[in-house]
Amino acid sequence: MKKIFNWFLFLVLAVGFCFFFYVLISYDYPWQQIYPYRWNLVKGWGMTVIISVFALILSSLFGSLLLAGQLGQHRATRILSRSYVEIIRGTPLLVQILIIFYMMADAANLQNKFVIGTLILSFFSGAYLSEIFRGGIESIPKSQIESARAIGLTGTQIYRYVIIPQAIRRVMPAVTGQFANLIKDSSLLYVIGLREFTMQAREVNAATYSTFAAYIPLAVGYLILTLPLAILSHRLEKRFRYEH
Amino acid sequence: MNIELRQISKLYGETQALRKLDLIVTDSVNVLVLIGPSGGGKSTLMRLLGGLESPDSGDLFFNKQHLLQSETVLLQHRRQNGYLFQSFNLFPHLTALENVELPLIKVHGKKPAEARSLSLTALSRFQLDDHADKYPAQLSGGQQQRVAIARAIAIKPRLLLLDEPTSALDPEMTAEVLAVIESLTQSGQQIILSTHEMGFARAVADKVVFLADGKLIEEGPPSALFEQAENKQVQSFFSKVMRY
Numbered sequence: 001m002k003k004i005f006n007w008f009l010f011l012v013l014a015v016g017f018c019f020f021f022y023v024l025i026s027y028d029y030p031w032q033q034i035y036p037y038r039w040n041l042v043k044g045w046g047m048t049v050i051i052s053v054f055a056l057i058l059s060s061l062f063g064s065l066l067l068a069g070q071l072g073q074h075r076a077t078r079i080l081s082r083s084y085v086e087i088i089r090g091t092p093l094l095v096q097i098l099i100i101f102y103m104m105a106d107a108a109n110l111q112n113k114f115v116i117g118t119l120i121l122s123f124f125s126g127a128y129l130s131e132i133f134r135g136g137i138e139s140i141p142k143s144q145i146e147s148a149r150a151i152g153l154t155g156t157q158i159y160r161y162v163i164i165p166q167a168i169r170r171v172m173p174a175v176t177g178q179f180a181n182l183i184k185d186s187s188l189l190y191v192i193g194l195r196e197f198t199m200q201a202r203e204v205n206a207a208t209y210s211t212f213a214a215y216i217p218l219a220v221g222y223l224i225l226t227l228p229l230a231i232l233s234h235r236l237e238k239r240f241r242y243e244h
Numbered sequence: 245m246n247i248e249l250r251q252i253s254k255l256y257g258e259t260q261a262l263r264k265l266d267l268i269v270t271d272s273v274n275v276l277v278l279i280g281p282s283g284g285g286k287s288t289l290m291r292l293l294g295g296l297e298s299p300d301s302g303d304l305f306f307n308k309q310h311l312l313q314s315e316t317v318l319l320q321h322r323r324q325n326g327y328l329f330q331s332f333n334l335f336p337h338l339t340a341l342e343n344v345e346l347p348l349i350k351v352h353g354k355k356p357a358e359a360r361s362l363s364l365t366a367l368s369r370f371q372l373d374d375h376a377d378k379y380p381a382q383l384s385g386g387q388q389q390r391v392a393i394a395r396a397i398a399i400k401p402r403l404l405l406l407d408e409p410t411s412a413l414d415p416e417m418t419a420e421v422l423a424v425i426e427s428l429t430q431s432g433q434q435i436i437l438s439t440h441e442m443g444f445a446r447a448v449a450d451k452v453v454f455l456a457d458g459k460l461i462e463e464g465p466p467s468a469l470f471e472q473a474e475n476k477q478v479q480s481f482f483s484k485v486m487r488y
């Protein structure tokens with residue numbers, strides 16, 4: 001029964017894929033129109049990569065700070081970090097981009113769109129990363145802390161030599177996944193006029209009077225970045241499973 | 245070892261794990277064994293004696309030093325002892341060798357080279373030379389416990405606390421770990437052991453303490469306790485566990 005279902009599933013998926021590619025090919029895709037603009041797309045792609053890398057670094061720092069706030073001793077910082085995380089996770093990124101760009105950046109007299117874009121993404125992704133980190137730390141069994149205390153490590157040493165190294169191994173798959181999300185989420189930054197990949201694709205479409213010619217390369221460009229990350233994430237997950 | 249407990253009580257929520265326990269152990273005792281039914285308070289008493297926790301009330305002296313003055317005193321106490329739990333003693337992200345080295349370097353201030361040679365000596369003493377570079381997940385339960393004993397011994401502890409060190413092991417591995425413990429008692433190591441291995445307890449103990457319901461029911465040299473226990477509860481415990 002299960003075998004039959006699997007075959008059926010495979011068939012449906014295979015037919016779906018074939019149909020999709022058939023449409024792509026049979027449709028007279030206007031490659032010649034967008035070809036002259038290829039370097040715009042490459043530039044946009046590069047911009048997306050750079051923003052994502054910067055935002056990953058910044059959001060890791062930011063996420064660690066939020067984690068420290070949540071695990072810390074002070075009630076006020078705990079509540080503050082917790083509220084921040086919930087507010088960010090409870091609102092759409094697009095809304096955050098609009099609010100931060102049009103209200104806060106204006107008030108702070110921040111002009112550089114690259115800087116603002118990176119900051120917005122970092123604020124957003126930092127909240128998710130802090131949750132991933134927290135999950136990692138809380139997943140370390142109590143027996144590890146007991147053992148660490150028994151050999152005479154101090155509280156700080158326990159974090160440094162026992163909890164954090166193990167937590168990092170455990171969160172790596174999720175962090176890799178979050179990086180892929182970050183890359184995809186950066187596409188929303190076109191709304192503030194940042195010339196990243198999606199924005200460039202939209203401009204190419206406008207210049208060629210085409211509704212979507214540049215969107216297939218756009219999707220492929222994102223896949224080139226996210227697929228390796230997805231594979232890496234799976235690998236890390238498997239490796240972690242075998243280590244335990 | 246020299247221990248004096250006065251009116252020690254310990255509560256876990258609603259559960260009274262120890263009830264006004266008095267215990268005196270004199271210098272002539274090298275190996276102290278705790279026995280009694282599960283839930284009787286053996287582990288709780290071990291944790292207090294090992295400086296892992298503080299009682300809710302009462303006084304605790306080890307070698308005439310009042311242990312319950314501050315967390316600093318307790319930490320100092322922990323650093324001079326070795327402690328072994330039933331299982332999950334080792335840090336899974338470190339190899340056997342690194343597990344042994346960690347307290348030597350981070351707690352006892354040994355240089356890496358010296359820590360390495362001390363660790364290899366300790367591992368070799370328990371026939372673990374071939375396993376030095378393996379991770380805990382690659383070792384059997386018995387090997388894991390032996391590595392944990394090597395880690396505890398490498399710091400030359402004045403006292404070794406072993407809380408049911410073989411309860412999670414199959415008979416063959418149990419024998420292998422008991423042999424190691426026996427060799428330690430013969431070399432004059434001071435040990436506090438809680439166990440359900442009655443034959444072994446009798447063979448190695450200088451003094452046996454029977455705990456049940458958080459109270460000290462009976463104490464004495466093994467010959468007296470095992471052959472002519474006065475207390476009904478102790479007698480019925482022996483007749484139950486010795487039946488097969």
Ligand SMILES: Nc1ncnc2c1ncn2[C@@H]1O[C@H](COP(=O)(O)OP(=O)(O)O)[C@@H](O)[C@H]1O
Binds near residue numbers: 257260282289
């Ligand atoms: N961390 C804890 N939280 C709650 N109850 C506990 C805890 N540790 C021990 N107890 C309770 O205290 C009593 C004594 O337990 P324990 O010292 O582990 O006994 P033993 O080691 O002799 O089996 C038991 O009733 C146990 O359920």
Ligand SMILES: [Mg+2]
Binds near residue numbers: 286
């Ligand atoms: Mg116990």
